Amino acid sequence: xxxxxxxxxxxxxxxxxxxxxxxxxxxxxxxxxxxxxxxxxxxxxxxxxxxxxxxxxxxxxxxxxxxxxxxxxxxxxxxxxxxxxxxxxxxxxxxxxxxxxxxxxxxxxxxxxxxxxxxxxxxxxxxxxxxxxxxxxxxxxxxxxxxxxxxxxxxxxxxxxxxxxxxxxxxxxxxxxxxxxxxxxxxxxxxxxxxxxxxxxxxxxxxxxxxxxxxxxxxxxxxxxxxxxxxxxxxxxxxxxxxxxxxxxxxxxxxxxxxxxxxxxxxxxxxxxxxxxxxxxxxxxxxxxxxxxxxxxxxxxxxxxxxxxxxxxxxxxxxxxxxxxxxxxxxxxxxxxxxxxxxxxxxxxxxxxxxxxxxxxxxxxxxxxxxxxxxxxxxxxxxxxxxxxxxxxxxxxxxxxx
Numbered sequence: 001x002x003x004x005x006x007x008x009x010x011x012x013x014x015x016x017x018x019x020x021x022x023x024x025x026x027x028x029x030x031x032x033x034x035x036x037x038x039x040x041x042x043x044x045x046x047x048x049x050x051x052x053x054x055x056x057x058x059x060x061x062x063x064x065x066x067x068x069x070x071x072x073x074x075x076x077x078x079x080x081x082x083x084x085x086x087x088x089x090x091x092x093x094x095x096x097x098x099x100x101x102x103x104x105x106x107x108x109x110x111x112x113x114x115x116x117x118x119x120x121x122x123x124x125x126x127x128x129x130x131x132x133x134x135x136x137x138x139x140x141x142x143x144x145x146x147x148x149x150x151x152x153x154x155x156x157x158x159x160x161x162x163x164x165x166x167x168x169x170x171x172x173x174x175x176x177x178x179x180x181x182x183x184x185x186x187x188x189x190x191x192x193x194x195x196x197x198x199x200x201x202x203x204x205x206x207x208x209x210x211x212x213x214x215x216x217x218x219x220x221x222x223x224x225x226x227x228x229x230x231x232x233x234x235x236x237x238x239x240x241x242x243x244x245x246x247x248x249x250x251x252x253x254x255x256x257x258x259x260x261x262x263x264x265x266x267x268x269x270x271x272x273x274x275x276x277x278x279x280x281x282x283x284x285x286x287x288x289x290x291x292x293x294x295x296x297x298x299x300x301x302x303x304x305x306x307x308x309x310x311x312x313x314x315x316x317x318x319x320x321x322x323x324x325x326x327x328x329x330x331x332x333x334x335x336x337x338x339x340x341x342x343x344x345x346x347x348x349x350x351x352x353x354x355x356x357x358x359x360x361x362x363x364x365x366x367x368x369x370x371x372x373x374x375x376x377x378x379x380x381x382x383x384x385x386x387x388x389x390x391x392x393x394x395x396x397x398x399x400x401x402x
């Protein structure tokens with residue numbers, strides 16, 4: 001007779017029987033309809049057999065009758081597991097409490113995220129979601145259907161074209177597609193385009209208005225480049241001057257470049273710390289004590305428990321605190337000079353705006369003192385010069401009365 005799942009649920013034992021009347025005992029077992037299987041005679045006076053737990057207590061009278069002795073070698077089945085668990089009640093209660101706690105923690109919304117929004121404020125979206133019962137520490141079973149939530153949030157966000165709500169484990173993700181509204185052109189008053197800097201004109205393109213300068217002419221800051229006044233004194237018309245004017249502007253920035261470059265390197269000394277993370281809080285487990293080094297860099301590595309698409313609010317965080325040292329590397333004079341020029345050009349181009357470019361560069365003065373190169377650079381930059389200036393209408397002065 002072979003063991004089955006049913007036998008494992010009911011329980012069975014492996015017995016060792018000793019005695020000179022083993023055959024008599026086996027015959028009596030058959031007569032009493034006591035189930036046994038896998039009977040193995042290890043010697044003339046010793047045998048092993050399996051017996052279900054329900055028949056085990058009927059064996060003692062037969063042992064007395066045949067003069068045999070019994071020893072239990074193995075206990076198998078659910079009843080014996082229950083007996084062990086009864087002896088470890090605190091462990092069982094801890095396991096049950098852990099399962100209940102895990103279920104409760106996985107039934108709560110721990111994070112609400114908003115993705116896809118640009119012009120619509122995240123706070124406005126979260127406030128609308130809160131009004132519909134979507135917020136942190138909310139029970140998941142109290143959340144409305146995703147389609148219902150999407151429709152209600154869409155009605156509360158007039159600048160959204162589509163809103164989707166997706167529950168991912170303990171996280172709720174609100175996806176927003178914003179409505180594309182036509183850009184409203186501002187109402188502009190008549191204006192001139194004037195020069196923002198002293199420069200040499202290199203190109204001029206007039207879309208609307210009357211150009212007053214030509215290429216290769218020098219202008220000063222405030223000179224009118226494109227006039228917004230058309231016609232003559234009798235037929236005068238003011239318009240919004242439009243166009244693009246570029247010119248050469250000269251800059252003389254001063255830069256300082258050290259001849260020693262400092263950078264950080266890892267020394268190889270590492271201290272590890274680990275934390276148990278529950279929601280947004282962490283409990284440190286290892287790595288207590290003061291850090292043995294002053295300068296360091298912390299590299300975190302966080303892992304969370306996940307089952308399929310469900311992210312549980314339980315995880316752990318491992319931190320590697322690595323000591324950082326400072327090293328110095330000498331810089332050649334030519335390299336320092338090149339680095340200074342590049343830094344000067346980068347700063348000037350950033351201030352000059354888009355589409356600006358350096359036409360020529362030249363070092364005017366250079367000196368080296370205390371491990372630092374001091375330079376004065378001449379940069380010739382082509383950039384946009386046009387600056388708006390409103391046209392103020394002139395009020396005619398009334399003629400004096402005689």
